[in-house]
Structure formats: C-alpha cells, structure tokens
Amino acid sequence: MVEPKFFETIAPAYDFLTRLFMGGTYESMRKRMLNEDTSHMDILDLCCGTGYICNTIEARRIVGLDQSDAMLARNAKVKRENKTLIKGNAYQMDFKPEEFDRVYNSSASHEFKLFSRLIQKSYEILKPGGKLIIFDIYQPKNPILSFFMNTFVRYVVERGIMFVHTKDEWRKMLQDAGFIIEELDVVRGLYIFARVRKPE
C-alpha cells in the first residue's frame, strides 16, 4: 500500500497531473465507466480521491471512501446533497451486505498488494445484479509497454510501490470472487477496464 503521506502532498496538483499523464484517456474512461443511467442507484466510489467519479455521477446516494484527508478535502469542495465522504482504509471498509447497486474503483487498484480482498468485499456489499466497475493501469504483455510500465510508471509516477496484474490475472481475481464478467478490456495498451456483475 502506498504511503498515505504521498496523497496528502500531491492532492492540490492531483487533478492537473492526472489529466496531463492520461491525456484523452482521462475523459474517455470516465465516460465509459459512467455510460448508463445510475440516477436511481446507490453507489460507492471506493478510493474516491478528489472525486473523479463521485463528483460527476448522477445517483440517488453517493458514498466516497478514501484514506487521505487532503484528497477528501478537495473532493468536499464540490457540494452535492446526496454525497457522503468517509475517511477510512478500504481494506477495513464496513458497509452492509447488499448496500450498493454499483461500486467504482478508478486508478487505485495498483495501490493494493491484496486487491483481490477489495474485489471480494465489493461482491459482498453489492446487491444481486449489482456491478463493480474498475479502471486502472495494468501489467502489459507487450515487452515495450511492459518496460515503460515497470520503469517510468513504477519508479517515476508511483515511487516504486505499484501492484499491477495481467489481463488473465484480472479475469481470475474477478471470477474467483463470483463475478460474471461483462467487459474486460485492455485500453491503449496500458490500462485495464472491467465491468463485472454479481449474479441475481
């Protein structure tokens, strides 16, 4: 797990730097994550940061969880009546079984040595038919992209602490938790996108 201190320092510049690093992927992936009508749903933005998902999505109830005070403080600048921000460690999240229709996790899975635990936890707190939507960097097969991921991204962007998985590993983690895979795609060679459903 990345040192919490890092996000306390980077928070003021986070949105700017992420847009710069991701280029057009920043908006296109948010659009893809939010490509359905969720206005009647209860949603959790897990590791919500400054609000990439939870300040854009339309939902009945929006819960954002993150462990960084500074990231949450920036998030809270966008006032939304139905939004609740919770400070906490995602490994210890404490929600009721079947509480949410959707769980989103964007650009955060690589912070977790044991992300499969969060996948299992997400399964428990989703309603039957509910979906987990994940977007993040991944472990490319292509040797050039893999070199880029494990040098520049790992040591310059992520300060040496980064946990990435191949597409096959993602498929296994998601299926082992019981999810039905609707979408599992590599995006622009560097990112993984997953939309998976808990059976009815």
Ligand SMILES: C[S@@+](CC[C@H](N)C(=O)[O-])C[C@H]1O[C@@H](n2cnc3c(N)ncnc32)[C@H](O)[C@@H]1O
């Ligand atoms: C790269 S940011 C992504 C934020 C946001 N989801 C986005 O897409 O812009 C990763 C976030 O994960 C949070 N985070 C990392 N480890 C965490 C943990 N164990 N529990 C809760 N939040 C965590 C960090 O504080 C940070 O806000």
